Amino acid sequence: MTKEALRLHGVRKVHGTGENQVVALDGVTLSLSAGTFTAVMGPSGSGKSTLLQVAAGLDRPTSGEVFVDGREMTGGETELTRFRRDRVGFVFQQFNLIPTVDVLANVLLPAKLAGRRPDTARAEEMLGRVGLGDRLRHYPHELSGGQQQRVAIARALVTSPAVLFADEPTGALDTRSARDVLALLQEAVRVHGQTLVMVTHDPVAAARADAVVFLADGRIVGRMISPTVDAVAERLAHLGDDLVRG
Incomplete structure (x- = not known):
């Protein structure tokens, strides 16, 4: 059987109370x-980013269950933080690099935050994999946007996470850089067996995935393979029709 990397069961997320209540999921x-690439799409306000945050353990569901790598995302904040550092990777639209340290130090940051001895050889290997083996001592401001996103990907992959979550990872990039970053993410899945969940609004980016999950009004309204x-x-243009039929 294929290993399950991520499972959500009956997940509901509600913000606010009373008349101000908003059902996000x-x-x-x-x-x-495991080893699959899934894109999550839907109109603004459909719950895409909330789904990513809840699935990654950055936010807690109001009800329902979330399992990552077979472990339910429950427990205290310290326990969850430790699990996220060990088993979950994140790539965001804004690269979230530390501007005052060099590329290598940025990639070593997860280990330092976790209180582990940094594995410099592993970090250098990951930077080589993303094509930045010759930029270890450069600072973020000395890199292009596409290069900075590749540093962020190396940082996310250095701990060999069970699942890599990417929230609009190409949203701040030009077309060529976006294509390069998507190819790199696709390689992480195809060649290295990574599991990737990517929120995107771009059909070109979504077409790189194995499957697309469509959200509308906090509900899954469709799934597309290949x-x-x-x-x-x-399909995006007809999401409203799915809601009417539902």
Whole structure:
């Protein structure tokens, strides 16, 4: 059997109370196998980023269960923080690099935060994998946006996370840099067996994935296997029809 990397069961996330209550996720159930690349799409306010945050343990669901690498995301904040550092990777639209330290130090940061001895050889290996083996001592401001995002990817992968979560990772990049970053993420899945969940609004980015999950009003309203750019764009245009039928 294929190992399950991520499972959400009946996940509901509610913000606010009374008349100000907003249901961000409404009974989401989802299972993703290890070594797969899944894109999450939907209109603004559909719950995409909330889904990512809850799945990654950055936010707690109001109800329901979340399992990462077979472990339910429960317990105290210290325990969850430790688990995230060991088993979860993050890549965001804004690269979130520390500007006052060099590229190598940025990649070593997760180990330092976890109180572990930094594995410099592993960090250098990851930077070589993303094509920045010759930029170890450069600072973030000396790199292009695409290069900075590649540093962020190396930092996310250095701990060999069970699941890598990416929230609009190409949103701040030009077309060429975006293409390079997507190819790198795809390689992490295809060649190195990484599990990747990526929120995106871009059908071109989504077409790189093995499957696309479509959200609307906090609910999963469709799933597409082996997506193409045109098929994804067409499905996005008809998400409202899915809600009416639902």
